[in-house]
Amino acid sequence: MMDFGGINPAILIASLMVASVPIMLAALGELVVEKSGVLNLGVEGMMIMGAICGFITAVKTGNPYLGFLGGAAGGAALSLIFAFLTQSLLANQVATGLALTMFGLGLSSLMGQGYNGIKPPLTGVVPFGPLRDIPGIGRMLFSHDWMVYFSIGVVAATWYVLKYTRTGLIIRAVGESHDAAHALGYKVNRIRLMCILFGGAMAGLGGAYISLIRVPQWTDGITAGAGWIALAIVVFASWKPLRVLIGAYLFGGITVLQLNLQAAGSAIPVEYLSMSPYLITILVLVIMSSGKGRTALNAPAALGQNFHASR
């Protein structure tokens, strides 16, 4: 196998696929939410609620799969608060989203009391049998847990649904012009509520992946800003599901690469390596946004605007 600076690319790709799962799921959920015209900045809060709810469920039941269900439920439950405030009470979405993050961080810390240092039940890798032994590719593609494949599947499914189905068309219509959608007889707030719940569940799944597989442990603030990165990836992807995959792999890849460079004894100072994933995220966002308003063109027209039928 070829090596670049002492780093084996097959292993690098294998581990970036794992590292990018949480941000990919959360970003995908947020993408659907934003497609329906809602800006939910509470991704970080929903992720960490998913992380703790998933952890508690998995520890209590001893079943990691139920843990993921619990995580999705936890994230969705928190997003329900957001939905109630913004869709029923017409609260400002930006402020509500930010509050949701802070609330989620605090509530998860409270719920997590007593769960520090406990081992959750392990999630095994998918048994691919002989496929795993193919040199290079086996390690790269066939050595992961089911969530890695699931997340890629969800990206494909979301892409398909948004682009080719009636449901996708309705979601996009609501996000582009809620008045027009309303005039056509669609229940704008109900559709948005569904999208917000989906976004919460996806963020929760991403969070549960961190506490059940990636670390696997519970500690306060375990998501460590992954939710904000997910928000950036949605813009980076210019609201296109397949580009979410690329964005998540790019960020995950640089995160993994900088640690591997350190471990391989690279001459680049550690401080620069540690900030590189964030620097590159900012850089890419600047480049994306500078192209004569391309990003603005792609953003759903009704993004962040509340809808009330009487208006």
Add this chain to the structure above:
Amino acid sequence: MLKRTLLATAALGLGLAFAGGANAMDKVKACFVYVGPVGDGGWTFQHDQGRLDVIAAFGDKVDASTFQENVPEGADAERVLTQMALGGCNIIFTTSFGYMDATNAVAAKFPDVKFEHATGYKRDSANVSTYNARFYEGRAVTGTIAGRMTKSNKIGYIGSFPIPEVIQGINASFIHAKKVNPDVTMSIVWAYTWFDPAKEADAAKALIEQGVDVILQHTDSTAPLAEAAKTPGVIGFGQASDMAEYKPSPRVSAIIDNWGPYYVERIGALLDGTYEQKDTWAGIGGGEVKIGDITEAVPAEVKAEAEALAASIGDGSYHPFTGPLNKQDGSPWLADGVVANDGELAGMMFYVEGIVGDIPQ
């Protein structure tokens, strides 16, 4: 500025006066500041065990029920310390290096309250004492096991912050791994945290991907061991605490911090009026550092070798930093048979010969 200096000087004078005339106390309220959660299973857990030892030893005479977890190192620490001092604590244990300046700043304002700062070296007022453990003695033992156990001849070290305490650990591990296995190399990853399971797991994963099969950690969570458990053949060591739930492998041994005896001694001294400012640095010999049970994953002769090394460090017949030793650049540090003094160790900011890479500035 001048006013503040004057105030500080006055406070210092007061502190000296009080420290001089130590009086016996009927009841002591002891408080603890922790950098992580008690449930970290490592560093903070062990300090809390020490707190529980105090309760067991003194019963009603000591109120040791006050502790604060997850206190960030910095301005927040100062706030927490001030609150504790105002809340009637007689003695406050600040249990992380990063509380050094906050501890000294608050201590200057509360000369009647005793402050005990773990792993620091600043004692600006008479009411500040420091205490530390010679973790590098334990590192020498785990380094020996690491050198014997590695098959890839690559061992990894997850560093927290580039401070002397951690550099001592890196050097002691490397020297003793190299002694039993001349082919050994060491990869170091700086996590820039004492406790962040996600970061620690990522660091361990990167090391394993680089072919490392023995992981030494200077961070406090069990996450590196959890990561090591995913790859057969990779081993690690419990840090600060026994981390027994990862026995017999990947956790093959551990460096255990044992703070209880020190806490009991200091609070006892405060109760009977013999309390004095001091700087304590005990190791395996003094019982502050213990080597956790070496599991059956380690061959018997390696286990015996490690235990013999620990015993010789404990009885003082061997010092982990004994010459001939060179610095990383090849310049001589310790001549044959010369032992490093505590001053050199406390300010150690260089790697020994054979370690690749630079210490981040």
